[in-house]
Amino acid sequence: MAKFGPLLLLGWLLLIATARGALTDMPPTMQETLQIGVTAFTHAEYDKAAQAFDHLAEQFGEESQYLPLAPTLLPIHGYACQMSDRPSDAITHYQAFLGLPNQLPSRRAFVLFSLAQAYQQNGDFDKAVATYQSFIEAAPDSPEAVLSAMRQAELHFEKGDDQAGIDRLIGFAASDRVPPSLGAQAQLRALQKALELDDYPQAQTILFGYEWRVEAMPELAVLTFAALEVGNRLLDDGQYLDAIRAYRLVTPASQLIAAQNARLQGLQITWNDQQQSAGQGYHAEAIWNDYYRDLMERVQAQLLSLHTSEDFTPSFQMRLGQAFLLANRPHEAYIVFRMLAADESLNGTLRGSAHYRWILAANSLDDWDESLRIARLFLERYPDHPEAPGTMYLIANAYQEKKEFRQAVTILTELLDQFPEHQLATRWRFIRGYNSVLAQDYPSARIDFQTCLQANPDPILAAQIRLWDAMSHFFERNYPEALRRFDASIEATHKDNPLYPEMVYRRAQTLYSARDYAAALVATDDFLQRHSDHLRAPEARVLRGDVLMGEGRLLEASNQFARVTPKAGPLFAYAVFQRGKIQKAMEAYDLMIEHFTGYVRREDVPDKVRIAEALYWIGWAYQQQEEPARAFPLFIEALAVHGNDVKAGETIAILQALHKLHGQYRSGELSLSSVVLDPFGLLTTPDFEEWLEGQYAQAYEAEQWTWLSRINLYRAMLYRQRKDDIREGDALLEIVNRVPLERLDPEGLATAGNLLVDLEISSADEYFDYLIEEYPRSMQLGAAYYGRARLALIKDKPAEAEAWLNRFEAETSYHPAGPQVKLLRGQLLVQLGQPEQAVAVLQQLLRLKSARGRPHAQALLGIAQAYELAGQPDKAIAHYQRIYTLYRAYPDEVVQAYIASAPLFEARGDLRAAYNTWAELQRDPRLDRFTEAKKQASEAIARLELLLPAEPDALTADLPSSKETEGPL
Numbered sequence: 011m012a013k014f015g016p017l018l019l020l021g022w023l024l025l026i027a028t029a030r031g032a033l034t035d036m037p038p039t040m041q042e043t044l045q046i047g048v049t050a051f052t053h054a055e056y057d058k059a060a061q062a063f064d065h066l067a068e069q070f071g072e073e074s075q076y077l078p079l080a081p082t083l084l085p086i087h088g089y090a091c092q093m094s095d096r097p098s099d100a101i102t103h104y105q106a107f108l109g110l111p112n113q114l115p116s117r118r119a120f121v122l123f124s125l126a127q128a129y130q131q132n133g134d135f136d137k138a139v140a141t142y143q144s145f146i147e148a149a150p151d152s153p154e155a156v157l158s159a160m161r162q163a164e165l166h167f168e169k170g171d172d173q174a175g176i177d178r179l180i181g182f183a184a185s186d187r188v189p190p191s192l193g194a195q196a197q198l199r200a201l202q203k204a205l206e207l208d209d210y211p212q213a214q215t216i217l218f219g220y221e222w223r224v225e226a227m228p229e230l231a232v233l234t235f236a237a238l239e240v241g242n243r244l245l246d247d248g249q250y251l252d253a254i255r256a257y258r259l260v261t262p263a264s265q266l267i268a269a270q271n272a273r274l275q276g277l278q279i280t281w282n283d284q285q286q287s288a289g290q291g292y293h294a295e296a297i298w299n300d301y302y303r304d305l306m307e308r309v310q311a312q313l314l315s316l317h318t319s320e321d322f323t324p325s326f327q328m329r330l331g332q333a334f335l336l337a338n339r340p341h342e343a344y345i346v347f348r349m350l351a352a353d354e355s356l357n358g359t360l361r362g363s364a365h366y367r368w369i370l371a372a373n374s375l376d377d378w379d380e381s382l383r384i385a386r387l388f389l390e391r392y393p394d395h396p397e398a399p400g401t402m403y404l405i406a407n408a409y410q411e412k413k414e415f416r417q418a419v420t421i422l423t424e425l426l427d428q429f430p431e432h433q434l435a436t437r438w439r440f441i442r443g444y445n446s447v448l449a450q451d452y453p454s455a456r457i458d459f460q461t462c463l464q465a466n467p468d469p470i471l472a473a474q475i476r477l478w479d480a481m482s483h484f485f486e487r488n489y490p491e492a493l494r495r496f497d498a499s500i501e502a503t504h505k506d507n508p509l510y511p512e513m514v515y516r517r518a519q520t521l522y523s524a525r526d527y528a529a530a531l532v533a534t535d536d537f538l539q540r541h542s543d544h545l546r547a548p549e550a551r552v553l554r555g556d557v558l559m560g561e562g563r564l565l566e567a568s569n570q571f572a573r574v575t576p577k578a579g580p581l582f583a584y585a586v587f588q589r590g591k592i593q594k595a596m597e598a599y600d601l602m603i604e605h606f607t608g609y610v611r612r613e614d615v616p617d618k619v620r621i622a623e624a625l626y627w628i629g630w631a632y633q634q635q636e637e638p639a640r641a642f643p644l645f646i647e648a649l650a651v652h653g654n655d656v657k658a659g660e661t662i663a664i665l666q667a668l669h670k671l672h673g674q675y676r677s678g679e680l681s682l683s684s685v686v687l688d689p690f691g692l693l694t695t696p697d698f699e700e701w702l703e704g705q706y707a708q709a710y711e712a713e714q715w716t717w718l719s720r721i722n723l724y725r726a727m728l729y730r731q732r733k734d735d736i737r738e739g740d741a742l743l744e745i746v747n748r749v750p751l752e753r754l755d756p757e758g759l760a761t762a763g764n765l766l767v768d769l770e771i772s773s774a775d776e777y778f779d780y781l782i783e784e785y786p787r788s789m790q791l792g793a794a795y796y797g798r799a800r801l802a803l804i805k806d807k808p809a810e811a812e813a814w815l816n817r818f819e820a821e822t823s824y825h826p827a828g829p830q831v832k833l834l835r836g837q838l839l840v841q842l843g844q845p846e847q848a849v850a851v852l853q854q855l856l857r858l859k860s861a862r863g864r865p866h867a868q869a870l871l872g873i874a875q876a877y878e879l880a881g882q883p884d885k886a887i888a889h890y891q892r893i894y895t896l897y898r899a900y901p902d903e904v905v906q907a908y909i910a911s912a913p914l915f916e917a918r919g920d921l922r923a924a925y926n927t928w929a930e931l932q933r934d935p936r937l938d939r940f941t942e943a944k945k946q947a948s949e950a951i952a953r954l955e956l957l958l959p960a961e962p963d964a965l966t967a968d969l970p971s972s973k974e975t976e977g978p979l
Contacts (some may be wrong), residue, residue, distance in 0.1 A: 040070045044079075051086060056093035063087040081110055085121050092124060097132040101125060119149040123158065135165045156182075156192050163199065172207055176200045180216070194224050198232045205236060210243050217256060227269045234261045238326060245329055250337035257330045262323040324356055331367060340374030347371055358392075366397040369404050378408040399429045403438060406445075413779050415449035416810070418442075436465045440475055450813025452482040473509035476502060481516065487820040489524035496520060511541040515550055522553060523820075527560040548578035552585055559592065568592045576615045583619050584787065590627055599631040606631075622652035623659040629667060639682055642671050650689050654709075654717040656755050665724045672698045699728070715753040719745045723761060739765075751776060756785045760793035767800045774801055792818055792825025799834060803841075811838055829861035836872040845876035852876070867897035871906055883914045890914075894930070905931065905940045912950065925954040 047062030063083060070076045076083075088103030104125040108118065122145035129138035142158040142165075149155055159182040166175030179200040183193035197220045204213035217240050224230050241256030261269075331346035350356065350364035365388050372381035385405045389398060402425040409418035422442035426435060443458030459479040463472065480495035496517040503510050518533035534554045541547060551574055558567035567588070574585035586609050593602045606624040609615075625648035629641035645664045652658035672692060674680035682693060695701040702721055709718035722741040729738035742765045745758060754762060754777070763777030778794040778801075785791070795818035802811035815835050818825070825831075832855040839848035855861050855869040874889035890911035894904045908931040915924035931937060932947040 040066065040073065040075065043069070047090075051090055054093075056090045060087070060090035060094045060096065060099075063090060081107065081113070081117070084110070085117065085124070088121070088128070089124055092128050092131065095131075097128040100128040101132065104128065115148070119145060119152070122148055123154050126158065126161075130161065130165060135169050139165050156188060160192075160196060160199070163196070167203060172203060176203055176212070176216075179203075183220070190223060191229075194220075194222065194229055197222075198224075198229055198236070201236045202232065205239055210240065213240050214244065214252065214256075217259065218252070222259060225269070227266070230261055230269050231266055233259055234266060238322070241333070242329060245333050245336075248336075250333045253333040254330065254337060254339075257326065257333060260326055260330075264323070324350060324353070324360055328360065328364060328367075331364070331371075335367065335371055335374065338374070340371045344368065344371035344375060362388075362392045362395045362397070365391065366395070366401060369401060373404060373407065373411075376411070378412045381405075381408045399425060399432055399434070402428075403434075403441075406441070410441075410445055410448070413448075413783070415445045416451075418445040419449060419451075419454075436462050436467050437471060440467075440471060440478075443475075444478055447478055447482050447485065449810070450485070450817060451809065452486055452813075455479075455482050469504065469507055470509070473499070473503045473507050473513070477509055477513055477516070480513075484516070484520050484523070485820055486816055487523075489520055492520050493517065493524070511537070511544045511546060514541065515544075515546040518550065519553060522557050522560065525560065527557050530557045531561070548574065548581050552578075552581050552588075555585065555588060559588070564592045564596060576612075580619070580787075582615065587620065587623070590624075594627075594631075597634075599634050602631040603628050619657055620659055622648040622655065622661060622664065625652075626660040626664050626667070629664075633667070638671055638674070638680055641667065642682055645671070646688060646690065646692070653720065654714040656716045656753055659755070661720045661755070662724055662727070662757060665720070668692065669698050672701075699725075715749040716755060716758075719749045719754055719758045723758060726761075751780055754780075756781055756788035756790035759785075760790040760797065764793060764797045764800070767797050767804070770804050772801065772805070789822075789825065792822030792827050792831075795822060796825075796827045796831055796834070799831070799838075803834070803838065808838055808842055812842075829855055829858055829865045832858075832861075833865060833868050833872065836869065836876070840872060840876050840879055843879065845880035848876040849873050864897075864900045864903070867893050867900045867903040870897070871903050871910075874907070874910065878910070878914065883918055887911050887914050898936070901937055901940070905937055905943045909943060909946065916954075921954055921958055925951065925958055928954070 043062055043066045047059050047066060050056075050059035050062060063086070066076070066083070067087065084103045084107035088100040088107070091097075091103060092100035104121050107113070107121050108125070113121075122141060126138050126141035126145055129135070129141055139162050142162050146155045146158050159178065163175040163178040163182070166172070166178060179196040182188060183196040183200075185193075188196070197216060201213055201216045204210075204216060213236070217237060222233060224233050237256045237259035241253045241260070244250075244253035244256055327346055327350060331343045331350070334340070334343035334346060347364045347368035351361055351368050353361065356364075365384070369381055369384045369388060372378075372384055382405060385401050385408065388395070388401050392398065395401075402421060406418045406421040406425065409415070409421060419442055422438055422445065425438055426442070429435065432438070439458050440462050443455040443462070446452070446455035446458065456479060459475045459482075462475050466472075467475065476495070476499035480492050480499055483489075483492035483495055496513055500510070500513050500517065503513060514533070514537050518530055518537055521527075521530035521533055524530075531554065534550055534557060537544075537550050538547060538554070541550075544550075551570065555567045555570035555574075558564075558570055571585040571589045571592075574582055576582045578585070586605075590602055590605055593599075593605060606628045609618075610621055610624050610628075612618070625644045629644040629648075632638065632641040632644070645668050648658075648664050649661070649668075653661060671680060671682075675682050675693060676696060688694075690701070690705065692698075692701050695704070702725060706718060706721045706725075709715075709721060722745050726738045726741040729735075729741065742761060745754070746762045746765060749758070749762075751759075759777045759781040763774045763781070766774035766777065774797060778798050781788065781790060781794045795814050799811045799814035799818070802808070802814060811834075815831055815838070818827075818831050832851055836848045836852035836855070839845070839851060852869040852872045856866055858865075861869070870889045870893050874886045874893075877883070877886040877889065890907040893900075893907035894911075898904055908927055912924045912927040912931075915921070915927060928947040928950040932944060932951060937943065
């Protein structure tokens with residue numbers, strides 16, 4: 011192994027040959043002394059050899075026979091002294107050799123290396139470092155050069171010059187002359203030293219700055235424990251990604267033990283070989299024995315710990331999983347924690363902790379169903395675990411994220427009942443109140459909020475409580491009370507509280523909703539002046555524009571919206587279209603065209619949205635200017651580029667416009683000869699609906715589900731106009747059955763959801779919830795709220811239905827479903843036993859001209875039912891009679907009115923009127939499809955005939971004339 015063992019042997023053989031050649035010339039005593047020294051040295055009897063060489067030098071050093079032997083004897087003499095723990099004497103002999111002329115390079119290198127060792131042994135570290143360097147320069151390719159550099163570093167450490175030692179090791183490892191295995195050893199020693207000094211930044215630099223290829227012990231163990239220490243420190247310091255990098259270098263204990271066993275076997279073989287070689291005279295091998303001994307001593311404590319202590323691997327993997335979780339890499343965390351939670355060989359505490367973090371990982375993946383499953387499993391396995399309360403909270407949180415707010419309230423109630431004194435009980439109560447707000451159970455929410463405030467929570471939580479207490483009144487459209495609460499919250503909250511600006515903004519928003527535009531403008535300006543850098547500032551600037559619009563200051567509002575930049579994100583598009591709305595109201599069509607064209611062409615808007623809608627309004631403006639030929643290519647472009655874009659709006663309006671233009675073109679009223687943009691081939695298709703059919707087939711083939719849903723929505727609208735209920739229903743059902751939820755735009759979601767409500771299918775809520783979550787600014791929110799209210803009534807949840815109706819009126823009262831909402835609220839009030847309130851609401855509906863026709867008939871039906879509930883049959887009968895007298899065009903309501911009023915006549919003793927009512931129903935051919943009602947009428951007539959004398963007038967009375975109706979059946 012060592013280069014200088016054979017060199018030393020050759021020198022000794024030379025000595026023997028020289029001695030034998032000079033025997034006849036040597037005095038007997040000199041010859042005997044030399045022979046004793048050589049023999050002792052050969053047998054590693056260094057004390058005896060040194061003494062013999064001492065005597066030889068003292069007695070015969072000046073003899074002519076001695077001088078030729080000096081170049082050989084001085085190194086051997088020095089080495090014998092060095093091995094006899096006489097480093098000062100060894101230094102003297104080595105220096106004497108180095109002073110001789112004409113030295114052999116190999117012999118000089120050996121002496122330099124031995125001299126450096128002697129200096130080190132003698133405690134003269136500076137000279138040792140310098141001499142090792144001289145040796146490295148003299149024999150750069152020798153294995154001892156590698157060892158010399160390592161010893162230089164250790165000497166720097168001995169001197170207390172730690173950084174110099176670390177630098178020496180790193181520089182050594184970077185040398186091209188150094189074998190990779192020795193380079194790794196040097197890096198590991200530098201890493202160890204940095205950790206000993208608690209210099210974690212440098213340890214991190216060393217750990218990550220070297221390409222580790224360590225596969226054997228003890229280096230593998232050194233790297234593992236160093237990487238563990240660095241990784242743990244990085245994790246504690248919040249450097250999660252770097253902690254993961256460090257943990258990647260950790261080898262599990264089982265692999266370390268296997269590598270250690272192999273390494274120990276190899277070391278034993280090497281040691282045995284060196285011992286055998288030493289017995290044959292390879293003296294310098296002791297150098298490498300020292301090296302291996304030192305190296306093994308450095309890792310001995312760690313390896314012993316590995317054998318005797320508990321396996322570090324599971325706890326390390328726990329920390330690795332935690333690093334993944336905190337570094338926002340939940341998928342990897344999920345895998346690690348799931349593995350640990352399933353490992354039955356681990357102790358229960360560790361498995362329980364892993365299982366709890368497994369839930370957290372599922373939460374971070376937004377996999378709420380999986381989170382619920384894992385959390386329930388945790389409570390089954392570890393019902394008394396310290397994290398059981400936290401797990402129940404996570405279950406509630408999963409329900410909250412799934413928008414199942416009432417279920418979240420139920421779990422939080424159970425949690426508070428089981429752990430009322432828990433340190434987090436106040437926060438849990440607030441979260442329950444928050445979920446009650448989201449479930450629109452405002453009274454319950456306020457009870458929780460007030461209870462929380464009585465517990466004197468910290469300022470941040472107190473501000474949250476006050477904010478949401480005020481918001482609960484805002485959502486109920488009780489703006490005076492909401493303002494009072496906001497004012498009280500602002501007064502009770504310090505201006506440095508992070509929620510203070512939010513309260514100020516919400517107060518301004520409430521003033522706007524209450525249509526107190528003057529006060530809202532003052533409040534908004536105050537917010538922008540004091541909190542111009544707040545996250546709500548862009549919204550406040552947009553709100554200011556809305557306030558100015560509310561005051562009728564359209565030009566000022568337009569200028570305000572113009573100040574909103576693309577940096578405001580989605581609010582920028584809102585501001586753009588608000589300006590367009592103002593221009594439309596002012597009939598400034600040229601400005602509309604210029605404005606929306608500029609928006610479409612802008613290149614500085616990231617994630618630009620509503621392009622199809624902008625193109626539609628450009629085309630619409632051209633139509634208003636009686637330039638439909640210029641509108642056509644814009645409509646076509648909008649469909650070609652954005653027809654299958656789920657985020658694009660106004661697609662149905664574009665189809666309507668194209669339908670009209672196509673009809674004008676085919677009839678010759680419109681010339682489109684200059685139009686070249688017609689990728690759909692619309693102009694060459696004689697019939698628009700035939701063209702729609704072709705587009706449907708292409709969309710189906712290409713799986714363009716958004717475009718297909720829009721085609722079907724438009725077709726359903728056409729069928730509705732023709733009163734073709736069957737084909738309309740088929741078109742809408744195909745949307746439900748074929749189009750994925752995420753490929754439906756807001757109109758598609760609202761239509762599909764309400765169709766499912768008509769069919770009393772509870773999965774309708776998926777469509778409404780997706781619409782509410784993904785399109786919070788859509789005009790179709792009103793349809794979602796209305797649909798959710800209808801669904802709640804079907805499920806016999808009147809409180810939930812009322813909450814959704816309140817939200818409709820608070821946020822989307824402008825929606826076309828407004829009359830249906832009033833009708834539904836009236837019906838709900840009847841169910842809740844509040845007839846007076848029901849009558850008041852339904853009478854409001856009767857005053858709406860936009861609700862004429864069936865809504866009026868349905869309102870009369872609701873009023874009649876309310877009066878019947880209130881014990882006022884005469885008023886009930888009067889309203890039923892108005893239905894079958896004035897609204898005979900709506901047979902469903904007419905039949906209900908007949909069936910409801912006849913028993914009321916009979917109940918008050920007017921059998922003749924009851925008989926006549928049943929008779930009218932029975933004889934009206936326009937009601938023949940209501941077979942059950944006809945059967946009921948026949949049975950009632952037969953029963954009443956037995957009680958009444960025959961009156962031909964009643965049997966032959968004419969039905970009300972068509973003049974008394976709103977239209978034919």
